[in-house]
Amino acid sequence: MKRSFRRVLPQxxxxxxxxxxxxLFFPQFLSIDYAGGRLSGPVIDVLKRGAPVALLAVGMTLVIATRGIDLSVGTIMAISGAVAAWALSSGWGAGPAVILAVGAGLVCGLWNGCLVAIVGIQPIVATLILMTSGRGIAQLITEGRILTFDAGPFAWLGSGILLGLPVPVFIWVLTAVGVAALMRRTALGLLVESIGINRSASALAGVNATVLLIAVYMASGLCAALAGIIATADIRGADANNAGLWLELDAILAVVIGGTSLLGGRFSVAASVLGAMIIQTIDTGILLAGFPSEYNLVIKAGLVLMILLIQSPNLVGHWHFLRHSLRRDPDASPRGAKS
Structure with a gap:
């Protein structure tokens, strides 16, 4: 427990x-109100609005842990949302719509996994194929328009309230806890890490790397489908052009902020979802602080860069080395400095 806490302490x-x-810029940021059986406030909004990125970060963490990358998660969101909206507009009901949307995400993940694990295509290229073609598929499903629907039970998944909190909060929290427990309470976590460290060596040790890689990409597709369901249910419509647009970059950034190396190996689902909340806090904070919209991306990029520099093990190592050097020789000047 202490080791797990230390792992997420920087985040x-x-x-x-x-x-x-x-x-400091918006004093009411931490204020939370309770009215009509629901909690409201900027912090609650962060938890709700950060749900899609948090879900994408969960799946992306597993993929990156195997030394892969999934650029198609935003597109899978659009495809799953389009499938759900099509099912609802066809009179199938909320239950079948969710099942079909989840199935679409799993099929997309299976496609990516087979290209990577069986065909042997580089992950960035394999997932780029679906990233570029997937929105066309989503537009074919919606016939090139925003497909709207009116289904109360399905809309509840995106804008409903449960125990005073938005339903999307429960979805991403339960997903993250379930995946983290599965990875750390079973041998799956070690197997995923072993593939990321050295796939050939893990295969020689008896690990079925092919099946596990396919499963990891299917898990990423599942998480993207859940994010797509939330996004579609929230606006009660499927927008194939904008659903999940560029969210794959936020998901990758959340995983990196969480400390997972892009070179594979050790990973932390908890740290990744905290990274997602950090990104959403930056987005919400910039809006609440009243900065002009044209500065938002620049400010966000600067803050993220600062966070990554602070968390950089190389920077921390250099700081400790310099501090200990100055303790041993207070008169010593930095290496390369002229007297």
Whole structure:
């Protein structure tokens, strides 16, 4: 338990520092109200609006842990949302719509996994194929228009309230807890890490790397489908052009902020979802602080770069080396400095 807490401590401190910074510009940021059986406030909005990126980050963490990448998660969101909206507009009901949307995400993940694990295509190229063609598929499903519907039970998944909190909060939290428990309470986590460290060696040790890689990409597709369901249910419509657009970049960034190396190996689902909340806090904080919209992306990029530099093990290592060097020789000047 202590080891797990230390693993996510940098992300927790970063999130706390960001919340304090936003509070300086917008003092009501931490205020939470309760009315009509629901909690409301900027923090609750962060938890809800960050649900799609948090879900994408869960699946992306597993993919990156195997030394892969999934650029198609935003497109899978669009495809799954389009399938759900088509099913609802065809009178299938909320249950079948969810099943079909999840099935579409799993099929997309299976496609990516087969290209990577069986055909042997580089993950960035294999998932780029679906990223570029998937929105065309989604547009074919919606016939090139925003497909709207009116289904109360399905809309509840995106804008409903459960125990005072938005339903999307429960979906991403339960998904993250379930995946983290599956990875850490069974041998699956070690097997995924072994593939990321050295796929050939893990195969020689008896690990079925092919099946496991396919399963990992299917898990990423499943998480993207859940994110697509939430996004579609929230607006009660499927927008194939904009659903999940560029969210794959936020998902990758959340995983990197969570400390997972793009070279594969060790990973932390909890740290990745905290990274997603950090990104959403930045987005919400910039809007609440009243900065002009044209500056939002620049400010966000600067803050993310600062966070990554602070968390960089190389920077921390250099700082410790310099501190210990100065303790041993207070009169020593930095290497390369002229007297």
């Amino acid at each position: 927790l401190l970063t999130l706390a520092a960001l919340m304090a910074l936003v509070t």
